[in-house]
Structure formats: structure tokens, C-alpha cells
Amino acid sequence: GVSTKRGWGGSHYLELLKEYEYPGAVYPVNPKYEGEEIQGYKIYGSISSLPDDPPIDLGIIAVPARFTPQIVDELGQKGVLFVHIFSSGFSELSEEGKKLERQLIEKARKSHIRILGPNCMGIYNPKSRLAFTHRLPLETGPVAFISQSGGLASRHSHVGIVNGYSFSKVVSLGNQIDIDIVDLLNYFRTDPDTKVISMYVENLKRDGNEFVKLLKQTTKEKPVIIWKGGKLKAGHGAVLSHTGGLAGNIKLWKAMANQTGAILVNNFKELTEMIQTCLLFKIPQNLGVAILTGGGGPAVELTDECEAFGLEIPKISKKAQKMINEFVPEVNSNLSNPLEFGANGSHENMIKTMKILDSEPHISTIMITNNPEWYTSKKLNIDDVVKNFVSTIAPDSNKNLVSIYTSSRAWKETIDVINEFYTKTRENGIIVYKSAEAAAKCIYRLWNYGKYLKNHGFDNPLDL
Numbered sequence: 001g002v003s004t005k006r007g008w009g010g011s012h013y014l015e016l017l018k019e020y021e022y023p024g025a026v027y028p029v030n031p032k033y034e035g036e037e038i039q040g041y042k043i044y045g046s047i048s049s050l051p052d053d054p055p056i057d058l059g060i061i062a063v064p065a066r067f068t069p070q071i072v073d074e075l076g077q078k079g080v081l082f083v084h085i086f087s088s089g090f091s092e093l094s095e096e097g098k099k100l101e102r103q104l105i106e107k108a109r110k111s112h113i114r115i116l117g118p119n120c121m122g123i124y125n126p127k128s129r130l131a132f133t134h135r136l137p138l139e140t141g142p143v144a145f146i147s148q149s150g151g152l153a154s155r156h157s158h159v160g161i162v163n164g165y166s167f168s169k170v171v172s173l174g175n176q177i178d179i180d181i182v183d184l185l186n187y188f189r190t191d192p193d194t195k196v197i198s199m200y201v202e203n204l205k206r207d208g209n210e211f212v213k214l215l216k217q218t219t220k221e222k223p224v225i226i227w228k229g230g231k232l233k234a235g236h237g238a239v240l241s242h243t244g245g246l247a248g249n250i251k252l253w254k255a256m257a258n259q260t261g262a263i264l265v266n267n268f269k270e271l272t273e274m275i276q277t278c279l280l281f282k283i284p285q286n287l288g289v290a291i292l293t294g295g296g297g298p299a300v301e302l303t304d305e306c307e308a309f310g311l312e313i314p315k316i317s318k319k320a321q322k323m324i325n326e327f328v329p330e331v332n333s334n335l336s337n338p339l340e341f342g343a344n345g346s347h348e349n350m351i352k353t354m355k356i357l358d359s360e361p362h363i364s365t366i367m368i369t370n371n372p373e374w375y376t377s378k379k380l381n382i383d384d385v386v387k388n389f390v391s392t393i394a395p396d397s398n399k400n401l402v403s404i405y406t407s408s409r410a411w412k413e414t415i416d417v418i419n420e421f422y423t424k425t426r427e428n429g430i431i432v433y434k435s436a437e438a439a440a441k442c443i444y445r446l447w448n449y450g451k452y453l454k455n456h457g458f459d460n461p462l463d464l
Helices: 009-019 065-077 095-111 150-159 181-190 208-219 233-243 250-260 268-280 296-308 318-325 347-357 372-378 382-391 412-427 436-455
Strands: 059-061 082-085 114-116 122-124 140-147 167-172 196-201 224-228 263-265 289-293 365-370 400-405 431-433
Touching (some): 009 059, 059 065, 065 095, 140 150, 140 181, 140 268, 150 167, 150 268, 167 181, 181 196, 208 250, 208 436, 224 250, 224 268, 250 263, 263 268, 263 436, 268 431, 268 436, 289 296, 289 347, 296 365, 296 436, 318 347, 347 365, 347 382, 365 436, 400 412, 400 436, 431 436
Parallel strands (some): 059 082, 082 114, 140 196, 196 224, 224 263, 365 400, 400 431
Antiparallel strands (some): 122 167
16 A cells, blocks of 8 residues: 555555664555655565565555455465554444454455454564654663554653653554454563553453453563553543444453452553553552651642552651651651651751661652752752662662652753653662652552562562
8 A cells, every 4th residue: 555655554654664774575565656666665566476585474554444355365365474454444433344344354364364453553663673653762671562542552652761661562453353452462471572561451352351361360470551541431432433342341440450460540641650660669568658858748748649549658666766866856857757857858868867767667668859959059960869869778678769859940950950860760770750649659559469469479570
């Protein structure tokens, strides 16, 4: 389905193969332009005229829906085993589209072809230099993303690196007439390049019991983060029009997550935050959080958010309080937990306190607020700040260190410091959350995942 019009249909994928310098053979097909060249590639007039050597690994179909069964048949005769159908106009639109899908399956079964799609963007695999949109990073990483939305697959592929992680593979699967979520989950379960599996799910196309069984097998080896789309009535209707599938009851999905150890999130932001948490956090041994702030207001806010999402704010031991009182006076401070330092909240005092809290057994997470404006006003070096943070937690400690940044101004200087602080902390295994709510949700969900593993006698995959 290539065209001389750049950016249209098959020509879009041709541009991408060129942009990412795909190293394999590429064969554009369109009888209308047979013998011509497009972007340096010779255009073939038919599938049957394509060379047999090297063999074709993947066929990308971008033609009107009514022509797709015939093309799948021809690709099967050529020995192609995998097909990605970009074309839309199937079960998501009409009864006629459903008939076309049935024809596609018949043709595929006859030739032992596996179909991805239809109505999908396809595959982003930086290692193989395959992509479905422009300007994606070629860095490989430990995160897999399965998406029933091409738009969300593209969005996540772009912003993953902004959030500190890269992808092993991203797959947009559309209508799932053949290859579905269960197939991909099973693949990523044993994929050595994937450490965290994430997905955007609108519906299942096969028996949910099979999905549940596979989730149980997968979560004991690597975390699975699921964003379920179409939870409410209007969203359910959007799902039906988007991929033509049945959305399923959100209560059933929550029950499924509890039974399998899957981590359920509510939106795109929570998905990216949870991925970062799984990559950088140790699984908390308990729900205890120590909160370090400069003032009472932020202390109340952080405490409320943590407790609202199931975390605990236990009092620190008398021994720890006594040690902190050696360098922080009782005047204008409260050192029980949350720890309010007031005017005594210097960077040095915070660092000393975190080192003391590292020995508190009923606390698994140390949460500290950071104001980048303070760093700029004090002309502190961010490298030194982060280095000091990292040094507070012993290498063999099971504590997690969380930073919540607070900022009241959008000065360029402040924004630059925020971005630098984000980058440096992530590089050193510390997460900076934009809110206490985000931190609390992620910490609780990861603890809950750890509880599931412990209750079922599984090792912690994040420690492997």
C-alpha cells in the first residue's frame, strides 16, 4: 500500500524504516507504481514478484479494508508468517467489517500466518530499528508496553525517556483478531530484555480465565502494570467504538488484580509513575513512612495523603529522636513523625536525620520535600545534593528514599534546576514525585504487590 504521497499509509512506514536505518531488506508493493522508486526503494507490482532471498519476516498492510483478505492470502503463498494490518474499517465500524475479520482469520489459518491488528500502529522495537512514528529514541530499556490504543502507544513511546526509562518493545494491537493481549503477555513473560510489563487494556478477546492464569505465572517473575480503559459508562461506550470489543466490568478487573498480583492504575500519569517505582524501588517491607519537611503545613498535607492511601506514619523511636535533638533543637521543630524542622531544616540537618532513620525497622520509606528555589537561592550544586542524598541510605538497606518537590514559581532558573534534579536523582535510584498523592499510591501498590508475592511464597523479582 505504498504511495508516492509521503506520510500516507504504507509510505509512512517506509519513511520510518528509512529514518531509523532498518538494516534488513525492504520491498514496497503497489501495482500502480511498479518499477518506480520511492525513497530509494524499488517498488514491486505484486507480492508474487518479490525476491525469495532474503525471506520476508513481516508484511505491513496499509490498503482499504476490503482488499486485506486477498493480500493476506498472497503473503501466505509467499511464506510470510507475520502480518501487521494498519488498515481500519473492520469490526470497530460495521457488520461488514466483522465479516472481513472472519475472512482474514480463515486466510491466516490456512497459511499459518499470525496477524497483528487490524486497526493498529504495530511495533516499536528500538533494538531491531522498527518504529510506528517519528523521532522515537533508539535506546533500549527494560520496559514493555502493550496497548490497544495506537495513540497511547505512540505517546508512551515518546515520553518514556522523559520519565527516566526506555523500552524493550512497544506493541499496538488494535482489534486483536489473532495476536492478542494474552499472546503478548506470554511472550514478554520470558523475554530476557523485559523486566517490567505495562499495558493499556480496553477489552479481552478470549476467555478471561486464560488471562488470569497467565498473569499468575507472570507476576511471580516480573511486575505487570495494567491501565484499564473504559471503566465508567461513557468510557465503556468509547471502547466499543474504538476497538469493537466488550470492555468488561471494572469490579472484575479489580478482583483479578487482587488474585494475580497485577498492579492496577487509573490513568497515563499513574502508569508512568508506577513503572518508575518498579524500576527504582525496593519492595517496601512495611507501610511505615517517615516524613521530613521544613514546616507544619506540608507535614499535614503529606501525612493526610499517605494515610488516605493506606500508608502509616509511625512515631520514631526515642533513641532516634534523642540523636536528632543533638543537632536540631526542640524550639521551632517537631521530631516525632512527621518531622517538622522549621527554621532548622538545613540540607545538612536533613541528611543527618535520614542517616539516623535508616536504622528504624518499622519504617520502609523516607519521604522528604525538596524546594528547587531553595537550591538556586543557596547556589547549591545539584550533583553534591544528590550525592549526599544517596549517601544517607546504606547499600544493604531495605529503605526507599522518596523526594517530593515543591515549587511556587515557574522561573526558567527554577525549571532548569527541577529538570536537572529529576535526572540526577533517577540516575542514582531515587524517585522525585510531583505530589505526595502520587508517591503514596505508588508505594502502597508496590507494597501490596510484595504482600502478594510473600503470601504465595514467591521470590521478589525486583531483587533478581
